[in-house]
Structure formats: structure tokens, C-alpha cells
Amino acid sequence: MITDLLRLTQWLSPAFPLSGYAYSHGLEAAMAEGRVRDAETCRAWTETVLRRGTGALDAWAIRRVLAGDDPEEVADVIRARAGCAERWTETRDMGAAFEAAATAMGEPERGTHPLPVALALRARGMEAETVAALYLQSLAAQIVSAATRFLPLGQTEAQAVLRDLHPVIAEIAALDALEPPVGGALLAELDAMAHETLQPRIFRT
Template identity: 45%
Template sequence: MTSPDDPARDLLTLSQWLSPAFPVGGYAFSHGLDHAVSVGDVSDAASFAAWLGAVLRHGAGRSDAILVAHAQSGGDLEALNDLAAALTPCVERWTETLAQGRAFVRTTNALLGTDLPLDCAFPVAVGAQARALSLSTSTVASFFLQAFASNLTSIATRIVPLGQTEAQAVLAGLANDIATLGDLAAEARLDDLTSGVPGADLAAMLHETQEVRLFQS
């Protein structure tokens, strides 16, 4: 386990947890982007930027960041997990967060010597394990959002398709939003949990019956 008074090392630990190399299987889940691309709703850098920005500001990005913050700050993990389940609009999205949460918990339990329950939504699991790190809540929430956005950017690079530079430009263009959302999550109450991206939610629902699926969500 990292030292409680070593923020530099703890930041490296958090970066490891949220990197593509960490075995949570995020690459298998597109959060409905697979469907949005298949029907032409996302077809270039501009439409991807709009789609990703909306999900971050008004959808699962914002909600998950708040869940991360409350889990790290000592919130009731069972209650937070119930909230995470209630916020998912369809089976695939719940599978997405639960599968990644289980994989994250399994690996971090082994690394940290903890016994966090396996059936834990991904943002709740990250926040709970981040209690061991000497990092601010806004930092943890922002890193979580960056990892979420980076995974979707990688997927968009491959399936829209986008050039690597223009895809990274979209991600870079959302940096201020991600930092702001991380700060807001650190101060948010659970009553502030909302979601307002019906297009992305509908894409996730329709993906369940999509004839050709490249991703699990």
C-alpha cells in the first residue's frame, strides 16, 4: 500500500489504476457509442466532441464523478452502489459498470490487501479504494473522468474512424470541462445526481438489439 504522506507516489498509483493497462476491460465497452456511430449520429470529430461532451457534462461522466467523490469521502458504499444501479438506463450500461467494478476490485484487493466486495459499480469501487491515497477528492474524480473520456476517445479513433491527432484534439478540448467537473463533484451532494442525455441513453438501449455489435455496450 502507498504511504499516506506520499502524494507523488499515490498519484502514480491512481494513474496505474485508471490506465488502459489495468485489467478492468474498459476497451470492451463503448457506452452506446457503437450504436451512435452505426446510425450516423457520430461521424466526425465535431459530432464526437458534442457527444462526448454531453455525456461528460450531463450524463454518466458527471454522475459517476459524484459517486467517486462520495465513495472516497466515506459514504455508505452499499447505498452508493444502489444509486449507481438506479442511474443506469439499461442492462448493458449496468453490465458495463459492474463488470469493470468487479475487475477493479479483484485486482486492487490483491494489491492493497483489502476486502472490498466484488459486486461494486466501477466509480464506487474507485472511490472506495482511493480512501487509501493522500489525494484530493477533486483530483481522484478528475482522473476518473479523464480515463473514461480517454477510453471513449480510443474507441472513436477506431470506429468513426478519426485520425489520431484529431481524436486527441477532441480530448484535449475537454480538459477544462473535466477539471471543472472534478471540482464540482468534490462539492456535490447526492441530491445533485442527475442525468440528461437521452440520445446517449437511447443509443445504449438500442445497442442491446443491434445486429452487428463491435462492443459489449
């Protein structure tokens, strides 16, 4: 239904009060080191996170919860796979903010979960690939938006980066695996760890 799609896009809008603007997913550390410095390196870093890091894991989590798996067990996998304290803090706090905002709008309470699990619990009945794709688009936009506040990366260039990631997002959203993805985005996880002691800093993560 079109109303389901409207609800989903509202939840994933930058205007929804998740404080997503405060998180860089560890990108700030990579930018501070100079490894991410322009549109191309930003696209490559973000694609790695989508394909082998948080993006792939969160898309799996969304699909499993929508398929009826126990959300607590899925949340445990996300917690166990968080590479450092900041990574877990980011998904936990954004999930709590999502739940608080949705409940305040009159939605039934669902409990506090990591963001992808919280989203999937509210999106039950919606088409899984669509939910995963729009979530991944939101994650990519959050990362690229962080880059625009640190780098000489204009809004038009940033939008071109997001457009170039559409095929990647579509590919990952279409995956329907029973088991969580193997491997990981090692360098991005190391960036997230390095960010925990980075000073000065703009972002929480």
C-alpha cells in the same frame, strides 16, 4: 503523496485489466446511425455524457464515497440511474475487474461495487477533485478510443478531442454536491438501449 498519484494513474491507465476497450458506452449505436461521424460529433457526444450522463453521476459518487458516505447506498443510486441493462453491466463488470486486479496485486479486499465506487474505496485519503478528474479523463479516453476503432478518426485527432474536453472535465470534477445530479444524457441513454439489439457489433456496450 506522489505515490498515491502514481497508484491512481496506474489504476486508470488503459493497461490496467478492466477490459475497457470492449465497451463503447452506447457510442457504437450512434456511430452506426451516422450521428457520430467525426472528431466534432465525437467530442459533442462525449461532452454530453460527461456533463449530463454517466460522467456527472460517477464524479458525484466518487466524491461522496471519499467524503465517507455509505458505499452501498451510493452504489444503489448508480444502479437505479443506469438507463438500461448494458449500462449497468458495463460499470458493474468493470468494477469487478478492478477489484479482482487490485486484490491480486496485494491490495486488501473491498468487495464488488460499480467502478466509481470501487475506485473511491481504494482512493480514500486522496484528494477528491484529483480522483474525480482523472477518472473522468479515463472515461472520456475510453469513449474516444472506441471512436477511433469505428470511424476514420486518427490518433492525433482523438488526442485533440481529449484535450478539448479538459475544461469540461475540470469543471465537473470541481463540483461537490450532496445530492446526485438531476437530468441525464437522454440521447446517449437511448443509444445504449439501441445497442442492446445492434447487429453486427464490435463492442459489448
